[in-house]
Amino acid sequence: MLTETKPVTGAAIKHAIENRDGRMLSSFYADDALVRVIDRNNPPSKPREVRGRAAITTFWDDICSRAMTHRVDTSITEDDRMAFTQSCAYPDGTKVFCIATIELKDGRIAEQTVVQAWDE
Amino acid sequence: MVPETRYARNGNTRIAYQAIGQGALDLVFVPGFISNLDLHWEDPGYSRLLRRLSSFSRLIQFDKRGTGLSDRVDPAHLPSLETRMEDVHAVMDAAGSGRAALLGSSEGAPMSILFAATYPERTRALVLYGGYAHFHRWVQGPEAVAHFTEEAERSWGTGAMLRHFAPGRVEDPHFSRWWARFERLSASPTAAVALTRMNALIDLRAILPSIRVPTLVIHRQEDVRVDPEAGRYLAQNIPGARLIEIPGRDHPIWTGDVDQVADVIEEFLTGIRPQPQTSRALATLLASGMVGPERHAAKLGDRHWLERAEQLRTAAAGAVERFGGRIVTLDLERLIARFDGPAQAAGCATILRETAQWLGLRLSQGLHVGEVEISGDVIAGLAVHVTERIARHADAGEILASSVTAELSAGSGLHFCDREEIAVEGLSRPMRLVTMMTEQHLEPARHRRKEADLGKLSAREREVLALVANGLSNPAIAADLRLSEHTVKRHVANILLKLDLPTRAAAAALAARQPEVR
Numbered sequence: 001m002l003t004e005t006k007p008v009t010g011a012a013i014k015h016a017i018e019n020r021d022g023r024m025l026s027s028f029y030a031d032d033a034l035v036r037v038i039d040r041n042n043p044p045s046k047p048r049e050v051r052g053r054a055a056i057t058t059f060w061d062d063i064c065s066r067a068m069t070h071r072v073d074t075s076i077t078e079d080d081r082m083a084f085t086q087s088c089a090y091p092d093g094t095k096v097f098c099i100a101t102i103e104l105k106d107g108r109i110a111e112q113t114v115v116q117a118w119d120e
Numbered sequence: 121m122v123p124e125t126r127y128a129r130n131g132n133t134r135i136a137y138q139a140i141g142q143g144a145l146d147l148v149f150v151p152g153f154i155s156n157l158d159l160h161w162e163d164p165g166y167s168r169l170l171r172r173l174s175s176f177s178r179l180i181q182f183d184k185r186g187t188g189l190s191d192r193v194d195p196a197h198l199p200s201l202e203t204r205m206e207d208v209h210a211v212m213d214a215a216g217s218g219r220a221a222l223l224g225s226s227e228g229a230p231m232s233i234l235f236a237a238t239y240p241e242r243t244r245a246l247v248l249y250g251g252y253a254h255f256h257r258w259v260q261g262p263e264a265v266a267h268f269t270e271e272a273e274r275s276w277g278t279g280a281m282l283r284h285f286a287p288g289r290v291e292d293p294h295f296s297r298w299w300a301r302f303e304r305l306s307a308s309p310t311a312a313v314a315l316t317r318m319n320a321l322i323d324l325r326a327i328l329p330s331i332r333v334p335t336l337v338i339h340r341q342e343d344v345r346v347d348p349e350a351g352r353y354l355a356q357n358i359p360g361a362r363l364i365e366i367p368g369r370d371h372p373i374w375t376g377d378v379d380q381v382a383d384v385i386e387e388f389l390t391g392i393r394p395q396p397q398t399s400r401a402l403a404t405l406l407a408s409g410m411v412g413p414e415r416h417a418a419k420l421g422d423r424h425w426l427e428r429a430e431q432l433r434t435a436a437a438g439a440v441e442r443f444g445g446r447i448v449t450l451d452l453e454r455l456i457a458r459f460d461g462p463a464q465a466a467g468c469a470t471i472l473r474e475t476a477q478w479l480g481l482r483l484s485q486g487l488h489v490g491e492v493e494i495s496g497d498v499i500a501g502l503a504v505h506v507t508e509r510i511a512r513h514a515d516a517g518e519i520l521a522s523s524v525t526a527e528l529s530a531g532s533g534l535h536f537c538d539r540e541e542i543a544v545e546g547l548s549r550p551m552r553l554v555t556m557m558t559e560q561h562l563e564p565a566r567h568r569r570k571e572a573d574l575g576k577l578s579a580r581e582r583e584v585l586a587l588v589a590n591g592l593s594n595p596a597i598a599a600d601l602r603l604s605e606h607t608v609k610r611h612v613a614n615i616l617l618k619l620d621l622p623t624r625a626a627a628a629a630l631a632a633r634q635p636e637v638r
Binding site: 042 | 121126141143144145175176219244
C-alpha cells in the first residue's frame, strides 16, 4: 500500500510522531536527506549521521517499534525552517527529551538535526 | 557512571536490566554463563564494549534469573532454556522494546537463537558471538563437564577458573582479581555448578534452519572455550548467516580487541563502517629505557641478562599498576606508560630506578606532559616521541623531565634542577629540560647496604623466595605449595621485611645471587 504523501507541516510531523507512524515520517524526507543526531554518546564533533531515505526509513521504523509515548510540544516554523521539542517516555518511566531543527527543500526535509538527552 | 538498574517481572521473578544510550535501534545483550550488571562497568574492556554498542543503539543488558542482580532461584530447580528465553521477552516488554536485535554471547547465543525462532516478529537481527548449538560437541564432552564442575565445587570465586575462559589474562593480577569477584557476585558455587550442568544439555541444531532473521556469527579463531567449528556450523545452518572470524583465543566477548568486535557488530546492524574512535587527552608520560643492554648481556651472559630483564619487566608492570598508570609499550628493554599526573609517573620512575639498581641494570628515564590521541589502549602523538627523546637524552640512572612537567608538579614535593635545552623534531622551539632530584633527608648518611642475611628466613619463606626467583606469581606459588594466595602474600611481605628489600624483583635478584636458594 502506498503511503499518502502529505505536505510537511508542524501539525503533520506532530501527528506522525505522536502516532508512531514511521512510514508517514519517512515520506516527509527528500531522497538524499540527512539526519544528524547529537547526544552524550555522539558528541558534536562526531554526530551520528543517517543518510538517505532508505536508512532514514529504517531509523524511524526502529524508533516507532518501541512501546513508548511521544509528545511534540513546541513547534516553530519560519519559511523553510522548522523546530520542535519532543518529550518521550518508556513504560519503565525512562524519559527522553529532544529538540529538532529541520530544513526543507522543495517541500521535503533535506536536513534534520536532533539533540537529545535521557534518564540513565 | 553506572546506569540505573531496573527490574522486569516474569511471573514472580524479577529480572534486573539496564538500558544504555538512545540509538534508534534496540540491541539486547544476552549474556553468557554468568553476569553482573554493575560489575561489568568496573572492567575497562567490558565497559568499553558497552559504551561502543550504546553509541549506535539503545543497549539493553540484563542478568539471567539466578545470576547477578536478578532474583536468585533454587539451584536444584533451575529454569529451562525456554523459561530463561522468556526473561528476554519480559525485559523487552518492560523496556518498551517492540523489536530488537539480539546479541547472544557464548551461552547467550543458544538462548538468542531460540528467541529468534520463537519470536521472529520481535527480532530485528541476530548477532551470535562465541556461540554454539550443541554443548557437548563444541564446548565440553560429558567427562570434561564432570571435571569442570568438580573444579567449580572446589575453587569457585577464587579466580582459578579463569584459565578455562581467558588464559591470556591469567597473569594479569588486576583482571584475575576482578574475575574472582565477578564469579562470586554473579552466581553462588551451587548455582554455577547447576548452570553448567544445565548448559551441557543444550542442543538446538534442529531449529537453526528455521531462523529467518539477518544473522551475523562472530567467533575468535582460537577460542579456548568454544570450538571455532561451532561458529562455522551456525553460519552454515542458519539461512543467510554471515560468519566473521576474528583473531584471538580468549573467549569472553569483553576481552581481547573489543573494538574489533564492536566494529563488526555496528557495521552489520547499521550498514555503516565505524570510523576509528579516537580522543585527545592530556597525559603524563614516562619513557624508560635500559642503558647498554648489549654491554650487560655480554657481561652477565645471555641467560642471566634475560632473567634480570624479565624480573625488571615484571616489576615495571607492577609499579605502573601501583601508581594507577597504564602501559602503552613494555618489552625487555623499553617501557612507555601514561599516568594521571606527574607525581604518579615520578613515583613509578623512582621505584623502577631502584629496582634496576638492585638487579645490576641501569635505566635512562624521561617524563613529559602533553596531549595524546587515545584509541582504546593505544596512544599516539608527538608527546610520545618527545618523551622517548627526553629518555634517550638522560644519563644512566637519571630521571629527566620537560620543564612543563616540573611546572605542573608544584606542590607535589618533587624537586627538579635545571639541565640544558634540547631540540626536538616537531617542536618549533628548543625544549628546556630539568633533572629530578633524589629527596634529601636530614638523617645520617646511609652506609652501604650489607648483603641481606638469608639465615633470617624460615624454611617455608626460603621455599617461597625460590619460587619468586623463578618468576612465579603469587597465585602460581599458592598453587605450587598448596597454600592460599593470602598466605603467600604474607610470606612475601615477611621476606621483604626481614631482608629489608623494596620489591619482589629485588628479592628475586638477591636469590639469584645466592645459589643455595635456587
